[in-house]
Amino acid sequence: MINKKVANVQEALEGVSDNMTFMFGGFGLSGIPENSIAELVRLGTKGLKCISNNAGVDDFGLGLLLQGKQIDKMTSSYVGENDEFERQMLSGELEVELIPQGTLAERCRAAQAGFPAIYTPAGYGTEVAEGKETREFDGKMYVLEYAFKADFAFVKAWKGDAAGNLVFKGTARNFNPNMCGAAKITVAEVEELVPVGTLDPNQIHIPGIFVKRIFQGETYEKRIEQRTVRAKAN
Amino acid sequence: MLDKNGIAKRIAKEVQDGYYVNLGIGIPTLVANYVRDDIEVEFQSENGVLGMGPFPFEGEEDADIINAGKQTITTLPGASFFDSATSFSMIRGQHVDLTILGAMEVSEDGDIANWKIPGKMVKGMGGAMDLVASAENIIVAMMHTNRAGASKLLKHCSLPLTGVACVKKVVTNLAVMQVTPNGFKLLERAPGVSVEEIQNATEGHLIIDGDIPEMDL
Numbered sequence A: 001m002i003n004k005k006v007a008n009v010q011e012a013l014e015g016v017s018d019n020m021t022f023m024f025g026g027f028g029l030s031g032i033p034e035n036s037i038a039e040l041v042r043l044g045t046k047g048l049k050c051i052s053n054n055a056g057v058d059d060f061g062l063g064l065l066l067q068g069k070q071i072d073k074m075t076s077s078y079v080g081e082n083d084e085f086e087r088q089m090l091s092g093e094l095e096v097e098l099i100p101q102g103t104l105a106e107r108c109r110a111a112q113a114g115f116p117a118i119y120t121p122a123g124y125g126t127e128v129a130e131g132k133e134t135r136e137f138d139g140k141m142y143v144l145e146y147a148f149k150a151d152f153a154f155v156k157a158w159k160g161d162a163a164g165n166l167v168f169k170g171t172a173r174n175f176n177p178n179m180c181g182a183a184k185i186t187v188a189e190v191e192e193l194v195p196v197g198t199l200d201p202n203q204i205h206i207p208g209i210f211v212k213r214i215f216q217g218e219t220y221e222k223r224i225e226q227r228t229v230r231a232k233a234n
Numbered sequence B: 001m002l003d004k005n006g007i008a009k010r011i012a013k014e015v016q017d018g019y020y021v022n023l024g025i026g027i028p029t030l031v032a033n034y035v036r037d038d039i040e041v042e043f044q045s046e047n048g049v050l051g052m053g054p055f056p057f058e059g060e061e062d063a064d065i066i067n068a069g070k071q072t073i074t075t076l077p078g079a080s081f082f083d084s085a086t087s088f089s090m091i092r093g094q095h096v097d098l099t100i101l102g103a104m105e106v107s108e109d110g111d112i113a114n115w116k117i118p119g120k121m122v123k124g125m126g127g128a129m130d131l132v133a134s135a136e137n138i139i140v141a142m143m144h145t146n147r148a149g150a151s152k153l154l155k156h157c158s159l160p161l162t163g164v165a166c167v168k169k170v171v172t173n174l175a176v177m178q179v180t181p182n183g184f185k186l187l188e189r190a191p192g193v194s195v196e197e198i199q200n201a202t203e204g205h206l207i208i209d210g211d212i213p214e215m216d217l
Helices: A034-043 A063-067 A083-089 A101-113 B005-014 B027-034 B083-094 B128-134 B193-200
Strands: A021-024 A048-051 A071-076 A095-098 A117-120 A134-137 A138-148 A154-161 A185-193 A213-216 B021-022 B042-043 B051-052 B074-080 B098-101 B105-107 B138-141 B169-171 B175-179 B183-189
Touching: A034 A063, A034 A185, A063 A083, A095 B098, A101 B083, A101 B128, A101 B183, A154 A213, B005 B027, B005 B138, B021 B027, B027 B098, B042 B083, B083 B105, B083 B128, B083 B183, B098 B128, B183 B193
Parallel strands: A021 A048, A021 A154, A048 A071, A071 A095, A154 A185, A185 A213, B021 B042, B021 B098, B098 B138, B138 B169
Antiparallel strands: A117 A138, A134 A138, B042 B051, B051 B074, B169 B175, B175 B183
């Protein structure tokens, strides 16, 4: 077994520095690497270029890095729900590249899988495709989109082991598996680090080869963005 | 004239047995409430779930189980979770049978704009561009006019496009229309709405062919 376990978040984030490009898993606030984000806030790393589907909310998730003006550029598909984000974007402090969600996922996956680029139909004929190479296949038009290049990928899983194997829960999975191995260094934080050999190899979502460092997060707030419930029928 | 629930109720009639359906945020989400009980349908949410169920009971909500609107949800027997790349493989790969989404504008050519108002609102396209670029069957659910009373069914969209020549059908508070090579073909009127009212609220070319029946809700 090749050991990927590090003692804590400090060790997991060794080597992060200003002006790097980071990937962050998560959809909304679900499945975000809370502990890694908190440590980046503590470190005060600046000039970051972040690849993440969303930008958190004002006081949680990547919103915390925005508050500290640590982010220079965001590449996302949807950035509502965040006033500070909007303010920084409109004032020009923050560079924002909005791309289709499936393109975001596939540019991660391409980086993970060793493809330099992919062709997608998403965005053809819109401003997203402006200046990009396009090509026709079987009568339909596609846009060339390049694989991401990132220094670190920060992902969050439900369970993991020292071999770096990961298991996700529910829709907290989202972009996390696609970002594993898509950056130079993949840091996985898990709610529960279990002894090697206890995860069923048939049930592993991401094999440890895609993960460089793994640690158990100290705490998880797991904040709910839109709490929607129904009344119990009598 | 229909309210939002009325629009959802009418669109629910387009959902057929055996369909995998992607519902957008807003009016489309309401469609799930009106799908017939005697057919089998699975709802896909782009954040990675197939087989979405209703909202959870109070106290049973789970931060790890949400829909694309970030609302807490439940799953039904037979449901599955998957990563974002797999989710969009279902969408771009045309495995989803029906896509229902909202719009700010639709053109008579079937172009759709729903992600950006330059200088005012820039939230992003989320999964909408992937959905409209690939889906065979796209229904737009929206109000016929905007808050200022201007038509949202136009000759050409004025806002940045989400997709080109992709919308197949539009259901509004006033009417059901098919997008054809010649324009919006009026299929049905909302209860109590005249053809003239629909015509007046439609800037794009409206094709009125024979008697237009009232919707059967």
